[in-house]
Amino acid sequence: MPDLGIDKSSEKSYNFNIEKARSDAKTLLSNCPETKCSKIMSEQLNEATFELDLKMGDPFSISRKTGAIHYNPSHEDFYKFDHSVAILHETAHRADIFLYHAAENDEFSQAVLDSVVHTNRDSIVNAYIKSSPEIQRNSYLSDILSAVTENDERIPFIASHENKYLLEEGNRESEIFADLFTIESMSETEVIDFLKNTLPDLYASFLRLL
Numbered sequence: 001m002p003d004l005g006i007d008k009s010s011e012k013s014y015n016f017n018i019e020k021a022r023s024d025a026k027t028l029l030s031n032c033p034e035t036k037c038s039k040i041m042s043e044q045l046n047e048a049t050f051e052l053d054l055k056m057g058d059p060f061s062i063s064r065k066t067g068a069i070h071y072n073p074s075h076e077d078f079y080k081f082d083h084s085v086a087i088l089h090e091t092a093h094r095a096d097i098f099l100y101h102a103a104e105n106d107e108f109s110q111a112v113l114d115s116v117v118h119t120n121r122d123s124i125v126n127a128y129i130k131s132s133p134e135i136q137r138n139s140y141l142s143d144i145l146s147a148v149t150e151n152d153e154r155i156p157f158i159a160s161h162e163n164k165y166l167l168e169e170g171n172r173e174s175e176i177f178a179d180l181f182t183i184e185s186m187s188e189t190e191v192i193d194f195l196k197n198t199l200p201d202l203y204a205s206f207l208r209l210l
């Protein structure tokens with residue numbers, strides 16, 4: 001093959017523009033009512049730095065050391081994602097890293113553990129299966145239930161993390177916090193009501209962290 005001069009290290013070769021993705025995420029957020037959480041999310045989104053990382057095993061991730069959002073357009077799942085949805089999730093991680101430290105908060109960590117160990121999994125699964133399409137289309141809620149039910153096979157998750165990853169120290173707390181923070185900052189009232197009904201102690205503990 002002749003060298004065609006395509007720079008594989010640049011995002012241009014993947015037809016992806018991170019600044020457009022950031023501005024789409026801002027638009028999504030600006031369509032939501034302004035609250036304390038949405039303001040913080042908006043500030044974090046403005047301050048976020050992005051790093052192209054073609055070697056990582058995920059389409060998006062965050063560096064817990066620097067708070068930079070890493071993205072990998074060469075990942076096979078990258079274009080399956082709604083990039084605004086993914087960027088808001090990573091931005092919520094950034095808020096956690098710089099402001100909230102959810103995994104180090106004893107009360108929140110205990111509430112997360114209790115939500116896995118002590119809640120009635122059948123009742124959560126049944127409530128979810130019977131819930132509205134709007135609830136079932138919410139990626140953040142799907143990801144929370146993936147963590148809380150340890151990927152219960154009866155739920156058709158649209159976003160999830162593997163159990164192996166969730167069991168590593170602090171990961172379950174961080175993922176649940178990021179998802180709750182995004183839901184709260186977007187004022188997803190139907191999803192918030194679902195969470196308050198099915199996981200009331202977890203939601204109350206999250207609100208106390210803010």
Ligand SMILES: [Zn+2]
Nearest residue numbers: 089093175178
């Ligand atoms: Zn995450």
